[in-house]
Amino acid sequence: MKILIYGINFSPELTGIGKYTGEMAEWFVEQGHQVSVITAMPYYPEWDIHENYKGKLWFTETIKGIQVHRVPLYVPKKVNSKTRILHEFSFAVNSTPFWIKKIFQKKYDLVISITPPFHITFLSLLYSKIKKTKLVNHIQDLQIDAAKELNMIQNKKILDFMFSMEKFILNKSSIISILTQGMKEKVINKGISSSKIIFLPNWVDTKTIRPMSKEESLRKEFGILPEEKVILYSGNMGRKQGLKLVIDVANELREEKNIRFVLVGSGAGKENLKNYAKERNLENISFFPLQPYDKLSNLLAVADIHLVLQKKSASDLVMPSKLTGILAAGGCAIITALPKTSLYKDTLTHDFGILCEPESQEELKQAIINALNINLNDKKQNARNYAEKFLNKNTILSKFINQISTNN
Numbered sequence: 001m002k003i004l005i006y007g008i009n010f011s012p013e014l015t016g017i018g019k020y021t022g023e024m025a026e027w028f029v030e031q032g033h034q035v036s037v038i039t040a041m042p043y044y045p046e047w048d049i050h051e052n053y054k055g056k057l058w059f060t061e062t063i064k065g066i067q068v069h070r071v072p073l074y075v076p077k078k079v080n081s082k083t084r085i086l087h088e089f090s091f092a093v094n095s096t097p098f099w100i101k102k103i104f105q106k107k108y109d110l111v112i113s114i115t116p117p118f119h120i121t122f123l124s125l126l127y128s129k130i131k132k133t134k135l136v137n138h139i140q141d142l143q144i145d146a147a148k149e150l151n152m153i154q155n156k157k158i159l160d161f162m163f164s165m166e167k168f169i170l171n172k173s174s175i176i177s178i179l180t181q182g183m184k185e186k187v188i189n190k191g192i193s194s195s196k197i198i199f200l201p202n203w204v205d206t207k208t209i210r211p212m213s214k215e216e217s218l219r220k221e222f223g224i225l226p227e228e229k230v231i232l233y234s235g236n237m238g239r240k241q242g243l244k245l246v247i248d249v250a251n252e253l254r255e256e257k258n259i260r261f262v263l264v265g266s267g268a269g270k271e272n273l274k275n276y277a278k279e280r281n282l283e284n285i286s287f288f289p290l291q292p293y294d295k296l297s298n299l300l301a302v303a304d305i306h307l308v309l310q311k312k313s314a315s316d317l318v319m320p321s322k323l324t325g326i327l328a329a330g331g332c333a334i335i336t337a338l339p340k341t342s343l344y345k346d347t348l349t350h351d352f353g354i355l356c357e358p359e360s361q362e363e364l365k366q367a368i369i370n371a372l373n374i375n376l377n378d379k380k381q382n383a384r385n386y387a388e389k390f391l392n393k394n395t396i397l398s399k400f401i402n403q404i405s406t407n408n
Contacts, residue, residue: 002034004102006124007114008073008091010039011063014293015265016236016321017140018044020202021114022063027397029065036067036108038098040091043075045236045266045290058097071095079238079268081152088117099123107131110404113173116143118162121169128174136404137173138200142186150311167191175407177400180342198403203393204324209297211330211384217301222288224302228260229372232303234291235322237267242311242359247277249365250285259372261285264299297329305371306333310343312358324391327352330384332376334367352383 011022021037028035041053053070060069074090076083102108111133113124121137128135144162147153153162170176170192177200178184188194214226224230237243243263250261261284263273270287277285291299300306306326320343326333336358337344347353356367 001109002106003028003036003110003112004108004127005035005037005112005114006039006095006120007037008040008088008117008120009044009114010037010042010068012050013042013044014290015045017114017116018042019293020140020321023203023205023393024112024397025066026064027393028401031401035065036069038069038071038095038102040071040073040095043073045238047075047077047079047266047268049075058094069098071098081147088120092117092120092123095120095123099127102127103130108133110134110136112136112138114138114140116141118143118166118169121173125169125172129172134174134404134407135172136175136177137170138177139183139187140179140202142183145186163190175404182342196407198400198407200400201391201396202321202324203396204328204387204391205393206328206388206391208293209300209325209328209387211380212297212301214301216298218291218295218298219302222262222286222302224260224262224286225258228258229304230302231259231261231305231307231368232264232300233262233307233309234264234299235320237263237265237270237273242309243269243273244276245309245359245361245364246307247273247280247282247285248361249368250277250282251280252361252365253368254282254284256284259284259368262288262302264288264291266290296325300325300329300331303331305368305376306331308333308335308353310336310358312338324387327383327387327391330380332371332379332383334364334371336364346386350382350386352379352386354379 005021005025007021009016009018009021011018013019025035025037041056042050057072060067071091071094073094074087076087111124111128113121113135115121115137124135144166148159153159167190170190176187176197178187178197179201184197187197233246246261253259274287308320308323310320333353334356335343335347335353336356337347338358344355347355354367354371357363
């Protein structure tokens with residue numbers, strides 16, 4: 001097929017949506033499909049345009065056989081509701097020239113629009129109607145629900161308008177792909193027919209991301225002593241994660257010998273977190289930058305315990321992408337999730353982690369203490385088994401493309 005992918009995030013971004021969209025496009029090319037992408041300059045999770053792309057405007061490059069159309073956009077220094085809206089709007093507006101060109105070129109067999117941002121799908125939808133092309137709306141995050149629940153947008157009229165726009169887009173999409181059963185239920189509750197919803201969970205390359213020993217890990221590079229027990233958080237440092245809780249727990253455990261909290265990654269909230277830790281003069285917490293993908297297994301092997309944290313309000317609105325790597329690496333994570341959510345049910349059913357109430361400092365502290373004093377080998381093996389059985393990239397994407405091909 002001739003496939004066009006439209007989304008604000010793409011390779012070479014190392015985490016989040018851009019990572020998965022890039023891997024999807026690469027897989028399509030490997031299967032013999034012709035793939036083009038309309039996307040932004042890479043900026044995530046640092047919220048800063050990558051050095052090699054600074055100063056560039058509209059241009060096209062080729063990455064691993066993929067034709068990638070790059071669009072300039074506004075990237076705020078301080079990320080809040082208003083600046084994020086401007087950021088996303090600038091991408092939608094600036095991507096219009098590429099869409100106009102596409103309308104006058106040979107049509108694509110399939111358009112895949114990656115959300116969030118949810119509203120950019122209007123351009124994909126317009127193209128699909130003009131060219132009579134199938135449109136897949138792939139939802140990585142129920143953005144408006146999250147904005148409402150996290151109090152990022154509080155104006156009811158604005159929220160109602162956004163929800164009505166979202167419903168219009170979802171109804172007009174040929175296919176809607178989502179990550180979890182919980183997300184599916186939320187989409188159906190918006191008045192969308194279940195017949196057009198398919199699953200496309202995030203995956204992991206279990207050959208590349210694999211269990212490693214402490215000796216193969218980045219412990220020595222990070223200056224971590226052999227006797228130290230490491231509580232690792234690796235990933236985006238934003239609002240959904242509620243990472244101040246980790247600093248508060250580290251503060252409570254500051255007198256415990258040989259416990260070190262390690263936070264690796266980037267994000268809009270990283271500097272605030274570092275300042276928050278500095279104000280408390282914590283010596284048991286370390287911050288490190290995002291690590292390259294080829295070091296991911298080595299990074300994950302640093303941990304005795306991983307942290308996968310979400311606020312209560314984000315339950316089943318997002319599926320933590322960091323968890324797939326942890327499972328493939330055979331790690332055991334403390335996972336904050338509410339009962340009845342997909343994440344809670346999967347963790348309980350397959351016993352690959354330790355469940356903990358979200359946003360509870362005392363619960364998280366006790367979960368860490370308990371985890372450091374029990375044998376986690378069974379949970380770690382369960383994690384690896386789950387990744388191999390349910391998160392295989394080839395299996396997931398093969399099923400996805402087959403469902404698209406047979407869906408009318």
